[in-house]
Amino acid sequence: xxxxxxxxGNGPVYGILEGDHIEEVSGDPxxxxxxxxxxxxxxxxxxxxxxxxxxxYCVGRNYAAHILERAAKRGExxxxxxxxxxxxxxxxxxxxHEENVxxxxxxxxxxxxxxxxxxxxxxxxxxxxxxxxLSCILGYTIGNDVSERTWQRSDRTFWRSKNTDTFKPMxxxxxxxxxxxxxxxxxxxxxxxxxxxxxxxxxFGVGTFISTMTRYLTLYPGDVIWMGxxxxxxxxxxxxxxxxxxxxxxxLRNKFVAExxx
Amino acid sequence: xxxxxxxxGNGPVYGILEGDHIEEVSGDPxxxxxxxxxxxxxxxxxxxxxxxxxxxYCVGRNYAAHILERAAKRGExxxxxxxxxxxxxxxxxxxxHEENVxxxxxxxxxxxxxxxxxxxxxxxxxxxxxxxxLSCILGYTIGNDVSERTWQRSDRTFWRSKNTDTFKPMxxxxxxxxxxxxxxxxxxxxxxxxxxxxxxxxxFGVGTFISTMTRYLTLYPGDVIWMGxxxxxxxxxxxxxxxxxxxxxxxLRNKFVAExxx
Numbered sequence: 001x002x003x004x005x006x007x008x009g010n011g012p013v014y015g016i017l018e019g020d021h022i023e024e025v026s027g028d029p030x031x032x033x034x035x036x037x038x039x040x041x042x043x044x045x046x047x048x049x050x051x052x053x054x055x056x057y058c059v060g061r062n063y064a065a066h067i068l069e070r071a072a073k074r075g076e077x078x079x080x081x082x083x084x085x086x087x088x089x090x091x092x093x094x095x096x097h098e099e100n101v102x103x104x105x106x107x108x109x110x111x112x113x114x115x116x117x118x119x120x121x122x123x124x125x126x127x128x129x130x131x132x133x134l135s136c137i138l139g140y141t142i143g144n145d146v147s148e149r150t151w152q153r154s155d156r157t158f159w160r161s162k163n164t165d166t167f168k169p170m171x172x173x174x175x176x177x178x179x180x181x182x183x184x185x186x187x188x189x190x191x192x193x194x195x196x197x198x199x200x201x202x203x204f205g206v207g208t209f210i211s212t213m214t215r216y217l218t219l220y221p222g223d224v225i226w227m228g229x230x231x232x233x234x235x236x237x238x239x240x241x242x243x244x245x246x247x248x249x250x251x252l253r254n255k256f257v258a259e260x261x262x
Numbered sequence: 263x264x265x266x267x268x269x270x271g272n273g274p275v276y277g278i279l280e281g282d283h284i285e286e287v288s289g290d291p292x293x294x295x296x297x298x299x300x301x302x303x304x305x306x307x308x309x310x311x312x313x314x315x316x317x318x319y320c321v322g323r324n325y326a327a328h329i330l331e332r333a334a335k336r337g338e339x340x341x342x343x344x345x346x347x348x349x350x351x352x353x354x355x356x357x358x359h360e361e362n363v364x365x366x367x368x369x370x371x372x373x374x375x376x377x378x379x380x381x382x383x384x385x386x387x388x389x390x391x392x393x394x395x396l397s398c399i400l401g402y403t404i405g406n407d408v409s410e411r412t413w414q415r416s417d418r419t420f421w422r423s424k425n426t427d428t429f430k431p432m433x434x435x436x437x438x439x440x441x442x443x444x445x446x447x448x449x450x451x452x453x454x455x456x457x458x459x460x461x462x463x464x465x466f467g468v469g470t471f472i473s474t475m476t477r478y479l480t481l482y483p484g485d486v487i488w489m490g491x492x493x494x495x496x497x498x499x500x501x502x503x504x505x506x507x508x509x510x511x512x513x514l515r516n517k518f519v520a521e522x523x524x
Contacts, residue, residue, distance in 0.1 A: 052316075054314075054354075055352045055353045055354055061418075085419045085421055086419065086421045087419045087421065088350040088351075088352060088419075089350075090317045090350060090479070091317045091482075092316075092317055092479045092480050092481070092482065104477075104478060156343065157348065157349045159347055159348045159349065159350075159475070159478075160478040163478075163479060165478065215366075216366060216421075216422040216427065217352070217354045217421075218427050219354070220353075
């Protein structure tokens with residue numbers, strides 16, 4: 001099942017996508033819903049961010065190749081994480097499928113994409129074993145962890161390198177029927193494939209993260225966990241279009257534009 | 263004016279505290295409200311976390327003495343930050359005034375308090391000058407940035423050292439009429455004063471942070487910014503009661519208890 005959050009004149013509502021049509025629901029997939037029999041053509045609505053998370057978790061350094069490549073570029077020796085440790089991103093930075101990533105006027109040329117699988121929590125969860133960990137998941141969507149690498153290296157925190165407004169595209173929708181081992185992530189820049197990897201070849205998988213996290217913290221419906229990225233990105237500039245496709249989930253597309261003077 | 267979020271049988275509602283009585287309102291201080299003429303004695307209600315933030319910002323290393331003392335304890339040379347850089351905390355960890363901080367069974371003895379001023383954003387804001395920065399603030403409350411120092415040093419992120427469930431007491435209410443320069447923070451452990459500092463003697467003040475942050479990001483109503491702490495904490499154990507008082511705002515009190523077996 002595919003959950004789409006969209007607007008069509010009024011405020012955002014949820015619907016179930018079947019083919020090219022959305023059946024609107026009252027309520028939402030987290031607290032309960034009823035089908036309405038009101039349908040919309042997918043092309044007639046504006047797709048919104050699929051969920052505004054209560055807490056926005058994000059895993060860094062979770063694919064060996066990505067860690068090794070980035071360390072080699074800096075002439076450093078890579079150290080692979082020996083345990084799952086989650087980080088955070090900020091809600092202000094979220095944008096939807098087809099919305100524009102705005103590159104600040106003082107950013108350097110080192111603006112990169114990171115194509116990521118996103119786990120969307122559907123049920124309150126604490127103390128889940130690894131065997132039960134996936135039981136709290138509603139479904140999966142796609143994220144682009146846009147990063148300004150010069151700021152990422154020079155700043156003490158990720159506040160502007162990764163959380164500048166518009167730097168966190170997420171969508172287009174939430175797919176509930178997913179075989180993690182079958183997923184393939186493909187990133188295209190202006191139509192050409194620039195990064196490809198098996199989505200589930202993570203150092204620590206979704207279940208390991210959820211089991212470890214819920215030893216100490218409660219996950220809530222609507223929380224999201226971005227699972228990290230593999231490979232490397234070319235430098236992006238205004239006019240570029242980045243598509244992140246994860247087979248079986250969908251395709252997240254965003255154009256990069258220059259900041260207007262303010 | 264003091265905004266209290268409380269429950270009294272039903273779900274949380276907002277009210278205005280005058281003396282020992284709360285006048286309940288419909289709505290909230292962020293999107294609009296109407297007075298109801300329903301009043302409650304402060305002692306008859308359960309005080310809730312004053313706001314569930316959309317984004318939970320938290321400043322680290324913002325008082326010179328705190329940085330110098332912690333570095334000296336580790337035998338390291340302190341480096342003071344040369345610019346304001348904000349970090350993040352997680353909503354799962356929030357608890358209210360008089361709720362218990364639960365120390366995980368595998369935590370070390372190095373569990374510490376950090377008494378902090380909290381700025382609560384009332385209006386959407388971007389590109390604020392330093393002169394206008396405080397115009398987006400609804401008011402101020404108090405936070406205790408409880409930290410497990412062994413995990414803080416050994417982990418790559420603050421996920422469990424600072425964001426374990428119950429590690430972020432916030433409250434008791436939001437005070438809108440505040441003279442920042444007049445504030446004094448006092449922390450008491452089991453009734454004895456253990457830390458005292460002038461609240462506004464920060465390396466970078468509230469206005470400087472908001473002006474810098476809004477160059478890159480939009481602040482939204484309900485966002486909170488915890489402003490960092492001064493001084494140092496003794497090791498805390500089950501049974502301890504920590505009170506953080508900021509003159510002119512209020513007093514946040516929480517007991518520390520041991521985790522029950524799960």
